[in-house]
Structures are given as structure tokens and as C-alpha cells.
Amino acid sequence: MPNPTAAMLVIGDEILSGRTRDANMHFLAKELTQAGIDLTEVRIVADEPAAIVSAVNALRETYDTVFTSGGIGPTHDDITADNIAAAFGVHIGVRDDARALLQAHYARQGSEFNAARQRMARIPDGAILIDNPVSIAPGFTLGNVHVMAGVPSVFQAMVASVLPGLTGGAPLQSQSLRIHRGEGDIAGPLADLADRFPDLSIGSYPFQKDGAFGANIVIRGQDGAQVQAAMADLQALFAD
Amino acid sequence: MPNPTAAMLVIGDEILSGRTRDANMHFLAKELTQAGIDLTEVRIVADEPAAIVSAVNALRETYDTVFTSGGIGPTHDDITADNIAAAFGVHIGVRDDARALLQAHYARQGSEFNAARQRMARIPDGAILIDNPVSIAPGFTLGNVHVMAGVPSVFQAMVASVLPGLTGGAPLQSQSLRIHRGEGDIAGPLADLADRFPDLSIGSYPFQKDGAFGANIVIRGQDGAQVQAAMADLQALFAD
Numbered sequence: 001m002p003n004p005t006a007a008m009l010v011i012g013d014e015i016l017s018g019r020t021r022d023a024n025m026h027f028l029a030k031e032l033t034q035a036g037i038d039l040t041e042v043r044i045v046a047d048e049p050a051a052i053v054s055a056v057n058a059l060r061e062t063y064d065t066v067f068t069s070g071g072i073g074p075t076h077d078d079i080t081a082d083n084i085a086a087a088f089g090v091h092i093g094v095r096d097d098a099r100a101l102l103q104a105h106y107a108r109q110g111s112e113f114n115a116a117r118q119r120m121a122r123i124p125d126g127a128i129l130i131d132n133p134v135s136i137a138p139g140f141t142l143g144n145v146h147v148m149a150g151v152p153s154v155f156q157a158m159v160a161s162v163l164p165g166l167t168g169g170a171p172l173q174s175q176s177l178r179i180h181r182g183e184g185d186i187a188g189p190l191a192d193l194a195d196r197f198p199d200l201s202i203g204s205y206p207f208q209k210d211g212a213f214g215a216n217i218v219i220r221g222q223d224g225a226q227v228q229a230a231m232a233d234l235q236a237l238f239a240d
Numbered sequence: 241m242p243n244p245t246a247a248m249l250v251i252g253d254e255i256l257s258g259r260t261r262d263a264n265m266h267f268l269a270k271e272l273t274q275a276g277i278d279l280t281e282v283r284i285v286a287d288e289p290a291a292i293v294s295a296v297n298a299l300r301e302t303y304d305t306v307f308t309s310g311g312i313g314p315t316h317d318d319i320t321a322d323n324i325a326a327a328f329g330v331h332i333g334v335r336d337d338a339r340a341l342l343q344a345h346y347a348r349q350g351s352e353f354n355a356a357r358q359r360m361a362r363i364p365d366g367a368i369l370i371d372n373p374v375s376i377a378p379g380f381t382l383g384n385v386h387v388m389a390g391v392p393s394v395f396q397a398m399v400a401s402v403l404p405g406l407t408g409g410a411p412l413q414s415q416s417l418r419i420h421r422g423e424g425d426i427a428g429p430l431a432d433l434a435d436r437f438p439d440l441s442i443g444s445y446p447f448q449k450d451g452a453f454g455a456n457i458v459i460r461g462q463d464g465a466q467v468q469a470a471m472a473d474l475q476a477l478f479a480d
Contacts, residue, residue, distance in 0.1 A: 014445050016279045017412070018269030019458060025284075029258030039256045041291070044265075044282040047443075051281070074424045075444040075455075076431035106424075116427030135448060151448050172257070184314045184346075187356030191316035203287075204315040205254050208375060208391050215315075218259060 003038045003169030003222075007059040010044040011052055011070040011080050012150060024069045024155045031159055036168035037065065047071060052083040060087075060145050065166060067159075070150030072139065074116040081140075084147055085124035095123040098138055105136040131161040170222040175231045179238050180214040189237050190217065197230045199223065243278045243409030243462075247299040250284040251292055251310040251320050252390055264309045264395045271399055276408035277305065287311060292323040300327075300385050305406060307399075310390030312379065314356040321380070324387055325364035335363040338378055345376040371401040410462040415471045419478050420454040429477050430457065437470045439463065 008028055014020040025042055032039045040063060045051040052071075059066045071080030085092035098121035106113040120137040123129065130139030130148065134157045139148040141162070148158040179186060183206045194202045200221040207214060219230045248268055254260040265282055272279045280303060285291040292311075299306045311320030325332035338361035346353040360377040363369065370379035370388065374397045379388040381402070388398040419426060423446045434442045440461040447454060457474060461467050 013441065013443055014458065015265075016269055016282070017273050017414075017460070018266060018271075018279075019414075020445065021266040026258060026261040029256055031258075033258050039258075040286060042256070042282075042284040046280060073444070073446055074427040076427065076434050077443050111422060111424065114424060114428065116431075117424035119427075120424075151446055153448055174257075174259075182351060184351065184354060184357035184360075187314040187316065187359075188354065191356075194316050201253065203253055203317050204313070205260065206313055206391055208393055218254070220257070 001169065003036050003172075004064040004167060005040045005062075006032055006037050006065040006067065007041045007043070007063040008039065009052075009055050009059055009066060009068045010042065010150075011047060011068060012044070013047050013077075015044055016046055023152045024150065027152070027156060028067060028069075028159060031163060033172055035163055035166065036171045037166065038169075047077050047079060049079060049083050049086070052080065053087045056084060056087040056145060060143060064144060066145045067162075068145065068147050069155050072120070072137070072147060072149055074119050074137075078119070080147060081122055081124065084142060084145060088124060088126075088142055090125045090142070092122055092124045094118060094121045098123050098129060101129075101136055101138065130158050133157050133161075172220050172222065173224040173227045174218060174220045175227055176216050176218040177231065177234055177238070178214065178216050180212070181238070182213065183215045186215065186217075186238060190234075193230060193233055193237065196233070197221075197226060200226055200230055202230070241409065243276050243412075244304040244407060245280045245302075246272055246277050246305040246307065247281045247283070247303040248279065249292075249295050249299055249306060249308045250282065250390075251287060251308060252284070253287050253317075255284055256286055263392045264390065267392070267396060268307060268309075268399060271403060273412055275403055275406065276411045277406065278409075287317050287319060289319060289323050289326065292320065293327045296324060296327040296385060300383060304384060306385045307402075308385065308387050309395050312360070312377070312387060312389055314359050314377075318359070320387060321362055321364065324382060324385060328364060328366075328382055330365045330382075332362050332364045334358060334361045338363050338369060341376055341378065370398050373397050373401075412460050412462065413464040413467045414458060414460045415467055416456050416458040417471065417474055417478070418454065418456050420452070421478070422453065423455045426455065426457075426478065430474075433470060433473055433477065436473075437461075437466060440466060440470055442470070 015022045127140035127142040134154045139158045203218045205216045255262045367380035367382040374394045379398045443458045445456045
């Protein structure tokens, strides 16, 4: 049975302008691979209502699960929650349980629970809150879309809150071999190997750095014995 | 006049599986911002023909320029050139000038110019070659799509070959201020500031690390004097 599929939508001008290097995608990719969920597409869009609505609708209709990161804080440029509600065509407003969580948190901190902070309790109708043990302001799940923060420590905590509730497939088995030859020298035998193991994914990832060059060959599949057999063949082909 | 827009398409299972952390997007984002071209959307798709064709067609119809990275090497999993040709509905085959470049390169190296390496001379009809001073195998430009390698050193060299030929807009001016207060405390005045400077983009990027927290406020715009004026207001608002 094929694994469930997932997509990620990163919302953030700061990534597209090159100001910030995104870290959440790489984190989520590793977590999903371990859980047996295939991350199949990622999109990064700007803080623009139309861009968010059209991307979230395209992705949620195509993939089993969608994760978003970014744009759920208290400032004027945090527009994700409103546009998720717009994408689903549902109402959004301050929700009592989210409001209570935040009110208690800021009371403990001695900070004012002002209008900006109350914005973080605005949740689309029908959503389920995602626990945020780091900074309390919750994410939410609406349909198959999990809406999470962009700050990496909070994003990671929210992924930990969401992942156990998802149905994964067989975790991917993976083995790799580093070969210090040009890809052009190994491409022929490698293609033959890929033909002999049609259930496996065999990728060649070239490197070229500081004068050294070659390729990392990665063999992936759900059947560990097959991965092992293909790796034995690969090692025999390119034994130095 | 608004700046020209660009999109990037990253093609690679190794990014989606979490094996590799993409570096090309962050590099390109910074280069385009400097050149006055707005990177507006990024997509990452797997090494799958249908995914590549539909993403490249969606992006080239929406944005002024599209950059792709990955999948133009000699191995069986390098399928980008064929699928760019398919997206444009044009023929692809070995081209004499690309073949001559590669043949001379491998002759100098004393490597065999075998069938796998000849694959890298397959170029869609109507394309213009992109110079690759690092490892010779060229990228290509077809219509508004620049097709480049995934290996970062080669990708960067190809960006350097392509960028001078593109028409940029006004480079974005940007200033930032780090504020050690919770976003909830600064959100109200910040929204007022954004209202007073409608031509500027004012973003708030929270951080939370090792017990310290706050936000980096970034003010961006094409008019340096306006950026300067808004920054002066911002500093006055949050002078500690």
C-alpha cells in the first residue's frame, strides 16, 4: 500500500527575500520520512492573501495532509489564520478556549493581554487546537490542514503535538554509498541496477567540493531486505 | 513600477526526504533581492514527470522568470531536461554545440565520453545554453525558464551566468531593528506605523532562543528615504 502523502506550505516574505534561511521544511521532511508519510510537495509563498488561499486549496485537495508554517503571531503581517478560514470558506473569530489559554499565560507572565495578543485566539470555526508548550499561542487543524508557527522551536513543538495522531505508512528504509568517481562513469551500471529493482528508488546525488568529486548513491524502499540486496550489488559494482 | 517577478522550482527527492537541506533557494533569494527581482513563489517537487511538467507550466505562466535547480546530470534519475521539453511541447535531442563542449572537457580529463555523459548534451529545441565554468555540462534557458544544476557550486556559477542578462527593478532597501520585547507588546504601534507608510513592507520576525525573546522588525521598500524615515519612527517608538 502506498504511504500517505503530505505537502508543506511555508508562508513568509522573510524566506523569499533571502533574509532568513528556512529550517522548518528540512525538519518536517525528516520527521515525516521517519513516520512513513511521503512529503511530496513544498510551496513557499509571500504574506499575500490570494497566494495563501490558492496554495492551501491546491495542496489540501491533492495531498492527504498539509502542514503550514508561519504567520500566526500577533502582528499586522500575521495573516495566515484569516486566509486559512477564507480558503475553507468558514467564519473566524476569537474562541473562548484559546482566549483562556492565552489569558492565563500572560497573567502568569505579568504581561498585558492586549488586543494584539487576543488576535492569536482567533480560530476558524470547526478547527481543533494544536498544543504549543513553548509559547502557548495555539496552532490549529482544520480539515486536513495543520496550521503551525514559523519560529523553529515552536514549529517543532507543534509537529510533536500533531504527528502521533497521524496514520503513517511503512517507514522508508534507506542506505547510501559514497563513490569517488564521476557520475558519468557510474550512470550506466546504476541505471541497470535501478531496472533490476523497480520497487526501490535509487538516487544519485553528485558532490563537488574542494577538488574532490563523486556521488552519494541512496537506495530507498519499504522492504529492508530488497534495499540490502541492492546495496550489496552496488558495492560489488563499484568495489575499488 | 513594480519589480519583475520570479519563481523557483527545486526538483529533488533528496530535499523532500530530508536527506539534504536545500541551499540553492536561499542563495537565489538573496541574489534576486539584490538585483531588484521579486522572488514570489518557490515550489519543491519530486523527481516525477507529471509533477515537474505541471509545476513548470504553472510557474512560467504566472511569473516573469522561472529558475529550476536539480536533475540535469548523467544518471537515470536526472529527468529535468526531458520534462522541461515536455512542458513546452518541444523536441529534445543531443545538440552539437553542447556535445562539443562536453567532448572536449572529457578529452582534457582523460575520461570516456560515454552514453551517460552524452545525455547531458540533450537540450530542448530552441533553448539557449547556460555557461557552466565549474563542470562544463551546460544548463539552458527555454522561454522564461532557466534550467540549472542542483550541486550548489554549479548552481551558483549558473546564476552568475544568467543574472546579468535579466532586467531587474529597483533593488530593495532594507533596514532592521532587533527589539527585546514580546511581539504582543509591539504589535499595536507597529500596525500604526505600517498604516502610515503604505508603500513599505514592515515585517515582524519573532525569535525565541535560550530564554531570550523578541522580534526583528524589518522595513523594506524601494525608496531609501522612506525606509529611513520609518526606521527613525520605529526607533523613537521603542527607544529603551
